[in-house]
Amino acid sequence: xxxxxxxxxxxxxxxxxxxxxxxxxxxxxxxxxxxxxxxxxxxxxxxxxxxxxxxxxxxxxxxxxxxxxxxxxxxxxxxxxxxxxxxxxxxxxxxxxxxxxxxxxxxxxxxxxxxxxxxxxxxxxxxxxxxxxxxxxxxxxxxxxxxxxxxxxxxxxxxxxxxxxxxxxxxxxxxxxxxxxxxxxxxxxxxxxxxxxxxxxxxxxxxxxxxxxxxxxxxxxxxxxxxxxxxxxxxxxxxxxxxxxxxxxxxxxxxxxxxxxx
Amino acid sequence: xxxxxxxxxxxxxxxxxxxxxxxxxxxxxxxxxxxxxxxxxxxxxxxxxxxxxxxxxxxxxxxxxxxxxxxxxxxxxxxxxxxxxxxxxxxxxxxxxxxxxxxxxxxxxxxxxxxxxxxxxxxxxxxxxxxxxxxxxxxxxxxxxxxxxxxxxxxxxxxxxxxxxxxxxxxxxxxxxxxxxxxxxxxxxxxxxxxxxxxxxxxxxxxxxxxxxxxxxxxxxxxxxxxxxxxxxxxxxxxxxxxxxxxxxxxxxxxxxxxxxxxxxxxxxxxxxxxxxxxxxxxxxxxxxxxxxxxxxxxxxxxxxxxxxxxxxxxxxxx
Numbered sequence: 083x084x085x086x087x088x089x090x091x092x093x094x095x096x097x098x099x100x101x102x103x104x105x106x107x108x109x110x111x112x113x114x115x116x117x118x119x120x121x122x123x124x125x126x127x128x129x130x131x132x133x134x135x136x137x138x139x140x141x142x143x144x145x146x147x148x149x150x151x152x153x154x155x156x157x158x159x160x161x162x163x164x165x166x167x168x169x170x171x172x173x174x175x176x177x178x179x180x181x182x183x184x185x186x187x188x189x190x191x192x193x194x195x196x197x198x199x200x201x202x203x204x205x206x207x208x209x210x211x212x213x214x215x216x217x218x219x220x221x222x223x224x225x226x227x228x229x230x231x232x233x234x235x236x237x238x239x240x241x242x243x244x245x246x247x248x249x250x251x252x253x254x255x256x257x258x259x260x261x262x263x264x265x266x267x268x269x270x271x272x273x274x275x276x277x278x279x280x281x282x283x284x285x286x287x288x289x290x291x292x293x294x295x296x297x298x299x300x301x302x303x304x305x306x307x308x309x310x311x312x313x314x315x316x317x318x319x320x321x322x323x324x325x326x327x328x329x330x331x332x333x334x335x336x337x338x339x340x341x342x343x344x
Numbered sequence: 345x346x347x348x349x350x351x352x353x354x355x356x357x358x359x360x361x362x363x364x365x366x367x368x369x370x371x372x373x374x375x376x377x378x379x380x381x382x383x384x385x386x387x388x389x390x391x392x393x394x395x396x397x398x399x400x401x402x403x404x405x406x407x408x409x410x411x412x413x414x415x416x417x418x419x420x421x422x423x424x425x426x427x428x429x430x431x432x433x434x435x436x437x438x439x440x441x442x443x444x445x446x447x448x449x450x451x452x453x454x455x456x457x458x459x460x461x462x463x464x465x466x467x468x469x470x471x472x473x474x475x476x477x478x479x480x481x482x483x484x485x486x487x488x489x490x491x492x493x494x495x496x497x498x499x500x501x502x503x504x505x506x507x508x509x510x511x512x513x514x515x516x517x518x519x520x521x522x523x524x525x526x527x528x529x530x531x532x533x534x535x536x537x538x539x540x541x542x543x544x545x546x547x548x549x550x551x552x553x554x555x556x557x558x559x560x561x562x563x564x565x566x567x568x569x570x571x572x573x574x575x576x577x578x579x580x581x582x583x584x585x586x587x588x589x590x591x592x593x594x595x596x597x598x599x600x601x602x603x604x605x606x607x608x609x610x611x612x613x614x615x616x617x618x619x620x621x622x623x624x625x626x627x628x629x630x631x632x633x634x635x636x637x638x639x640x641x642x643x644x645x646x647x648x649x650x651x652x653x654x655x656x657x658x659x660x661x662x663x
Contacts, residue, residue: 100469107466111459118454118490177450182506185416185446187439188467 104189108196116166116200123204126162130154130208131215133277138212139219145309147220149279151212152232152303157276158208159201159236160243160296164267166201167247169259176256194248201247202240209236224307231306239299242322245329246295252336270296279309295325367394369514369545370415375424377410377569384410386569387424392514392547397540399556399563400549407569408549409447412518415547416444429514440468443512445503445520453492457483457502460491461509468510480538481505482531496523504532508539515539517548521555533558586621590641593634603629615639 117123138150174180183193213229216222254262271277273287274296280288291297298318304310370392377385385407392398400408413419414426417433429438451460458474461483465471472480478487481504486494494502500523507515517536521529536559539546550556556563557577565572565580573580586607593600597609597616605621620626623642630637 104466107463111455111463114459115452115454174452178446178448179451181413181418182444182446182448182503185418185439185442185444186464186467187436187510189436 101189101192104192105195108188108192109199112196113200113203116170116204122165122169126158126165126204127208127211129161130158131211133157134212134215135219137277138216142219142221147216148222148224148307149304149309151216151220151222151224152235152307152309153276153300154212155205155209155232155236156239156274156296156300156303157271158212159205159239160271160276160299161267162201162204162208163198163240163243164247164250164263165260166204167197167244168250168254168263169256170197171248171251172254172256172259175251198240198244201244202237205236205240206233209233228306232303235299235302235306239302239322242295242299242326242329245326245333249329249333249336252333252340270294273297275300275304280311295322298322298325368392369394370428370547371426372411372414372421373425373427375411375414375421375426377407377414377419377421383569385414385421388566388569388571389424390564390571392545394545395540395543396561397536397546397548397559399560400547400566401551401553401556401563402549402566402572403551405568406566408566409518410569411566412444412446412516412547412549416442416446416516440510441513442516443507443510443514444516444518445500445507446516446518447522448503451491451499451503453490455491456488457491457494457505458487460502461505464506465509468512470511471509472511477505477509480508480535482535497525497528500524501528501532504535508535512544514545515547517546519549519551521550521552529555586619587623588643589618589620589623589626589630590615590639590643591618591630591637592616592639593630593637595630595634595637600626600630 134150134154138147138154141147141150171180174183184190209229209232213224213232217224250259250263250266273283273291274280274294275283275291276296280291280297283291298321301310301313301318302315302322305315368391370390372385372388372390375385375388376383388407388411390398390400390411400411402408410419414421415428415433417426417428417435417439420426426433429441431438433439455463458478461477462474465474465477471477478484481501483501483505486498486502491499491502500520504517504520507517520536521532524532533555536546536548540559540561546559548555548559560577562574563577563580564574586605590612592615595616597611600606600616600618601609603620603626606618606626607621608619610617618626627640627642
């Protein structure tokens with residue numbers, strides 16, 4: 083008994099400060115890492131900005147300059163989460179790095195939270211860039227309230243797509259990751275009104291659209307600027323919440339099952 | 345005697361108990377671990393006592409890494425038990441006192457060495473100062489480089505830095521010197537000896553016999569998931585205390601194997617290499633039976649030979 087007690091005692095200071103410190107550093111370095119990984123940061127930041135320069139500024143005298151700000155913001159958060167989480171975790175798992183982290187006393191929650199927060203931060207940078215472009219080159223006027231609401235919707239949107247990214251990381255081997263993620267993300271973007279209002283889509287596609295989580299996110303963001311379709315916003319929030327639960331539940335199930343088998 | 349023992353164990357005077365050399369800090373007890381059809385570890389037991397350096401020695405696929413992963417709580421055994429620092433290795437509290445160096449194919453490349461270490465330090469309640477870690481693992485010359493720019497040896501040193509940065513009591517090093525040149529290998533050996541001198545318990549896996557010989561108080565030889573033997577390097581060498589005979593002969597190796605005291609016969613290009621307890625007897629027989637015999641050499645058996653003989657024994661015992 084005495085030796086057991088000795089084995090577990092010793093200097094321990096696993097208090098709030100200890101966890102706060104881990105959380106802060108994990109998040110900081112995760113964000114720095116994503117920023118420095120050019121294939122990630124350039125594509126995730128670059129595509130919405132480039133698309134806006136091409137299609138937003140050329141439509142500066144009609145609604146599209148305004149419409150594309152929230153819709154490309156949605157595209158930004160979805161791609162940041164799917165690539166950042168999906169690819170990020172899949173790669174670290176394949177390389178054995180995740181195992182080294184799991185062997186360390188790092189709390190698992192800190193690892194996931196750091197990745198989620200970093201992706202959300204990326205999404206906010208995209209929102210800021212798009213709003214700046216819209217105001218300066220797109221000739222759009224927006225209120226501070228609209229900007230804040232958009233940031234809020236984008237932040238909330240990072241949760242369902244983080245969960246989806248996590249599920250992808252668990253199911254798809256790292257080498258196939260970029261292909262699979264693009265196959266999921268590009269058609270979803272197109273079919274959900276990220277690139278043009280859903281009213282312009284072919285009829286058969288508009289039947290599928292309400293089943294896509296990206297559609298509900300887009301409706302919430304577009305609603306702020308008055309471009310959403312008729313209907314209650316509550317339905318869209320519920321759909322996103324349900325999707326988050328579904329994705330994280332599936333990810334949790336697969337993860338615990340693989341752990342039990344290990 | 346037993347009465348006093350009871351009193352000291354329960355009375356307040358027994359608190360705190362000094363760390364004794366014989367205290368077990370980690371234990372695999374009759375562990376079996378299968379991956380599909382292959383049995384990675386087969387009824388394998390291992391005990392690490394406080395302050396010792398143990399080398400787990402064996403060829404590739406012997407089950408060394410499986411043993412380390414079990415002790416780290418990364419996988420669980422199919423049967424048998426794993427205890428580390430008196431608890432389940434999955435326990436977060438146990439992990440704050442353990443450092444590990446695993447075989448990582450690639451590390452996140454876009455962080456500097458210094459940043460990775462700063463991050464890993466934060467996981468431990470009482471880490472070593474950053475400068476101290478850099479000094480111990482000899483990272484001065486590339487601490488500010490991105491991980492992705494490091495050479496193989498530098499990467500191993502950085503991973504060693506991550507393993508020791510939390511000032512752990514128990515350190516697992518899985519193939520620590522893989523991909524290192526001679527010079528950095530020796531430098532890392534010095535650091536492992538320094539860990540041991542500081543009272544840490546170290547388990548290292550290796551397939552370099554020299555490494556086990558140089559570092560370990562105790563060598564555990566393992567092959568195909570089974571324990572072959574364990575002891576000090578001197579004891580293991582004694583297992584094959586004979587000599588190695590090398591010669592070019594027309595005699596059939598199968599016949600040579602039947603000669604008295606022959607432990608092992610290997611073909612090495614045109615020559616045969618014979619391990620034998622009493623080389624004089626064997627050489628006499630060889631010369632008597634083959635007048636064409638030439639190129640005769642007799643040398644002391646290296647640990648390498650002992651190891652070969654041991655692993656061959658287990659292979660033939662299974663066949």
